[in-house]
Amino acid sequence: DAKTTQPPSMDCAEGRAANLPCNHSTISGNEYVYWYRQIHSQGPQYIIHGLKNNETNEMASLIITEDRKSSTLILPHATLRDTAVYYCIVRVVDGANNLFFGTGTRLTVIP
Amino acid sequence: GAVVSQHPSWVICKSGTSVKIECRSLDFQATTMFWYRQFPKQSLMLMATSNEGSKATYEQGVEKDKFLINHASLTLSTLTVTSAHPEDSSFYICSAASSLVRVYNEQFFGPGTRLTVL
Numbered sequence: 001d002a003k004t005t006q007p008p009s010m011d012c013a014e015g016r017a018a019n020l021p022c023n024h025s026t027i028s029g030n031e032y033v034y035w036y037r038q039i040h041s042q043g044p045q046y047i048i049h050g051l052k053n054n055e056t057n058e059m060a061s062l063i064i065t066e067d068r069k070s071s072t073l074i075l076p077h078a079t080l081r082d083t084a085v086y087y088c089i090v091r092v093v094d095g096a097n098n099l100f101f102g103t104g105t106r107l108t109v110i111p
Numbered sequence: 112g113a114v115v116s117q118h119p120s121w122v123i124c125k126s127g128t129s130v131k132i133e134c135r136s137l138d139f140q141a142t143t144m145f146w147y148r149q150f151p152k153q154s155l156m157l158m159a160t161s162n163e164g165s166k167a168t169y170e171q172g173v174e175k176d177k178f179l180i181n182h183a184s185l186t187l188s189t190l191t192v193t194s195a196h197p198e199d200s201s202f203y204i205c206s207a208a209s210s211l212v213r214v215y216n217e218q219f220f221g222p223g224t225r226l227t228v229l
Contacts (some may be wrong), residue, residue: 043220101155
């Protein structure tokens with residue numbers, strides 16, 4: 001699986017959009033971009049994933065650049081409960097494949 | 112999404128004892144289960160991958176005789192930490208995936224088990 005690079009930490013004001021970047025310059029054509037988050041002392045939670053098109057669900061939006069070398073996770077209206085470590089992972093889509101968690105970005109939503 | 116439970120959520124034990132952690136997929140059949148370990152302020156590290164009915168595949172550096180994994184059914188996997196020592200104190204997390212029902216080929220994570228060895 002391709003490596004990803006994320007900033008170690010970010011702050012965001014409550015109610016504002018949180019934009020979390022991820023670089024994955026060595027991504028291959030059959031690898032998807034996945035985002036998970038981990039709230040303190042809990043198991044990771046799936047957020048969203050995409051291949052090359054932008055994706056949106058009830059939790060977030062995922063913007064993938066045209067060359068697929070980077071992406072941005074957008075939480076449109078951050079709340080205090082969004083404070084967590086966010087992991088960007090690239091992987092082929094196969095249920096048997098494990099996930100390689102990098103160091104992630106620690107997002108702190110500030111009141 | 113699918114629900115994965117772990118039991119216990121936390122455990123404290125004495126050095127030298129063995130501890131069993133259960134991971135259950137509550138509403139789907141998990142053909143593959145994964146066990147991760149997370150030390151404080153660190154990321155999740157995969158320990159092993161287990162497929163139902165077969166032996167687990169351990170990551171490099173993980174002792175298979177110390178961390179016994181059993182995946183006897185499509186809804187249950189267990190991790191037994193044998194002869195636990197203080198350095199085994201960690202947050203253990205399981206996840207489950209299914210090749211039978213392709214829900215984005217997702218892994219669904221349990222809530223984790225915090226093990227403290229005194």
